[in-house]
Structures are given as structure tokens and as C-alpha cells.
Amino acid sequence: MSDVAVLGLGAMGSALAGALLDGxxxxxxxxxxxxxxxxxxxxxxxxxxxxxxxxxxxxxxVVCLTDDAAVRETLVAVPGRTLVNLTNSTPEQDRGLADxxxxxxxxxxxxxxxxxxxxxxxxxxFVFYSGDAGALxxxxxxxxxxxxxxxxGADPGRAAVHDLALLTAMYGMFGGFLHAAALISAEGIxxxxxxxxxxxWLTAMTGALPAMASAIDSGDHxxxxxxxxxxxxxxxxxLDAGRERGLDNGLVQPMGELLTRAVSSGHGDADLxxxxxxxxxxxxxxENEQQIDP
Ligand SMILES: NC(=O)c1ccc[n+]([C@@H]2O[C@H](COP(=O)([O-])OP(=O)(O)OC[C@H]3O[C@@H](n4cnc5c(N)ncnc54)[C@H](OP(=O)(O)O)[C@@H]3O)[C@@H](O)[C@H]2O)c1
Numbered sequence: 001m002s003d004v005a006v007l008g009l010g011a012m013g014s015a016l017a018g019a020l021l022d023g024x025x026x027x028x029x030x031x032x033x034x035x036x037x038x039x040x041x042x043x044x045x046x047x048x049x050x051x052x053x054x055x056x057x058x059x060x061x062v063v064c065l066t067d068d069a070a071v072r073e074t075l076v077a078v079p080g081r082t083l084v085n086l087t088n089s090t091p092e093q094d095r096g097l098a099d100x101x102x103x104x105x106x107x108x109x110x111x112x113x114x115x116x117x118x119x120x121x122x123x124x125x126f127v128f129y130s131g132d133a134g135a136l137x138x139x140x141x142x143x144x145x146x147x148x149x150x151x152x153g154a155d156p157g158r159a160a161v162h163d164l165a166l167l168t169a170m171y172g173m174f175g176g177f178l179h180a181a182a183l184i185s186a187e188g189i190x191x192x193x194x195x196x197x198x199x200x201w202l203t204a205m206t207g208a209l210p211a212m213a214s215a216i217d218s219g220d221h222x223x224x225x226x227x228x229x230x231x232x233x234x235x236x237x238x239l240d241a242g243r244e245r246g247l248d249n250g251l252v253q254p255m256g257e258l259l260t261r262a263v264s265s266g267h268g269d270a271d272l273x274x275x276x277x278x279x280x281x282x283x284x285x286x287e288n289e290q291q292i293d294p
Pocket of ligand 1: 065
């Protein structure tokens with residue numbers, strides 16, 4: 001028996017299997033397309049020819065495939081095994097797979113990787129986990145080979161919620177940067193010259209996040225400096241500048257619409273944090289509460 005199996009040897013699965021081998025673990029690998037296992041076999045991995053064979057070869061299997069459909073197509077019942085699914089998923093998909101596993105006497109841990117393949121095994125990488133806490137404890141030494149371990153709770157959907165929240169924030173940042181870069185390019189200014197200024201500005205603005213988070217949790221959106229009204233008045237300039245240069249304003253338009261709606265709903269004097277309340281429509285589920293309060 002190997003210590004661990006890895007199912008899926010794409011860019012990320014290969015990095016995960018490599019980190020386990022580097023850590024001195026015995027590893028059985030499987031990939032739908034067999035040739036991707038060759039490099040890992042040279043480094044000492046056992047190669048299984050079927051997913052079932054890989055699952056039988058170790059007490060715990062790390063699964064890292066394209067998406068939930070690929071995972072569902074691949075997994076077979078091998079009672080007693082623990083699945084650690086690091087495939088990007090929705091909370092509902094992870095809850096569904098946890099249920100699938102439980103009905104087959106298998107243990108399920110969901111995971112969301114906060115790293116790119118080159119970061120795996122470095123201190124910069126971490127993975128959100130949720131689901132069976134005992135399984136996490138039993139296999140913690142293996143999982144720490146990938147990077148930091150962040151357990152988010154017994155509900156198997158929790159890791160995906162955290163993963164998707166961080167990705168959402170990341171895409172907001174990248175989306176803003178891409179529009180800014182298009183605006184700068186349209187003026188014939190090299191983006192590389194302005195990029196350090198954008199980075200400095202974004203870094204400074206992250207200082208506002210703790211107070212915004214507290215405001216969203218408490219519901220007290222009293223503005224201390226910048227009001228929604230001030231921002232709603234300035235924002236159209238940003239949209240006009242894009243329009244006048246023939247830019248596609250698709251990445252920035254929705255924020256302008258939300259600001260306008262906030263003012264017309266009577267939130268003009270509030271802090272920007274009030275927009276989160278508008279997005280979830282007041283549907284907040286507090287910790288340990290089953291009901292969603294409107
Ligand atoms: N790469 C990143 O930066 C990164 C970062 C964080 C999280 N992730 C997540 O990690 C997961 C894997 O990403 P990746 O970068 O490794 O992707 P990838 O390089 O495209 O690899 C995809 C893997 O899924 C397999 N696969 C696809 N459809 C399948 C099916 N129907 N049945 C069986 N196997 C199937 C592929 O097998 P074949 O080789 O046979 O096609 C391959 O092993 C994704 O959920 C991704 O969101 C990736």
C-alpha cells in the first residue's frame with residue numbers, strides 16, 4: 001500500500017504529487033491520459049491504470065481534476081477510503097459529494113487550493129479544508145506538504161465558500177487593473193510605468209477592509225470619510241473617460257449602477273460597505289443559525 005493516491009495529474013495534480021514525493025511519502029498516481037504519469041513514475045511514484053486501482057492502493061486519495069463533472073465521472077466506491085477533493089467546486093457540489101461518499105462508507109474532506117502550481121510546497125501556499133475533522137487530523141502531515149492548512153468547519157461546503165470568496169476578491173482586483181490598464185494604454189502611456197502606482201494605491205486601500213468587514217457584520221455603515229454619494233458623483237467620470245476612448249466599460253459599469261441605486265435607496269450618506277447589504281438583499285445567515293433572515 002502507498003501512503004497516498006493522487007487522482008488527476010494536470011498542472012496542479014502533478015505539483016501536489018511532486019510535493020508528496022519530495023516529502024518522502026509513497027505515492028500512487030492515476031491520470032485519465034496515462035502519459036502524464038511518466039515524469040512522476042521516474043521520481044518513484046507507482047502508477048495505477050484505473051481510478052479504482054489508485055483508490056484501492058492507499059488509505060487516502062487526493063483528487064484534483066478539472067471540475068465536479070470530471071470528479072463524478074472518475075470516482076468509484078471503495079469503502080473505508082478517505083477522499084480529499086481539491087478540485088475547484090461550489091459548496092453545493094462538495095456537499096453532494098460528501099453525501100455520495102458517506103453513503104459508500106467513505107470519508108470526505110473538501111479543499112480549495114489558494115496557490116498556483118509553482119507555489120505548492122512553499123510557505124506562500126495554503127489550502128482551505130472542510131468536512132471530516134478527524135480525517136484532517138489523521139492526514140495532516142501529508143496535507144501540510146502542499147502548504148498551510150486552514151480548516152473552515154465540519155460543513156463540507158465551507159472550504160468552497162472561502163475559496164470562491166477569495167477568488168471573487170482576486171478577480172475584482174484583476175478586473176479593475178485590466179480596465180485601468182486599457183484606459184492608460186488608450187492614452188498611449190506605457191502600463192509598466194503606472195503599474196507600481198496602481199499597486200501602491202491598491203495596497204493602501206486594503207487598509208479599509210477591516211473596518212468595512214466589521215460594518216458588514218454589524219450592519220452599522222456610518223461613513224467616517226468617503227460617502228456613497230461622493231463616490232456615486234465621481235464614478236460617472238470614470239465611465240465617461242472609458243466611453244470617450246471607445247473602451248468596453250463592461251468590467252466597471254456594474255459598480256456605477258450599484259452606487260446610483262444605493263443613493264436612490266437612501267444610502268447616500270453611508271459608507272461603501274453598505275453595498276454588500278444591497279448585494280445580499282439582507283439575506284444574512286449568522287453563525288449557528290439555520291434560518292436565512294430577510
Ligand atoms: N492551475 C492552477 O493554477 C490552479 C490553482 C488552484 C486550483 N486549481 C484547481 O485545480 C484543478 C485542476 O487544475 P489543473 O490546473 O491541474 O488543470 P489541468 O492542467 O487542465 O488538468 C486537468 C486534469 O483533469 C483531468 N480530467 C479532466 N476531465 C476529466 C474527466 N472527465 N475524467 C477524468 N479526468 C479528467 C485531466 O486529465 P487528462 O490529462 O486526461 O486530460 C487532468 O488530469 C481545477 O479544479 C482548478 O480549478 C488550479
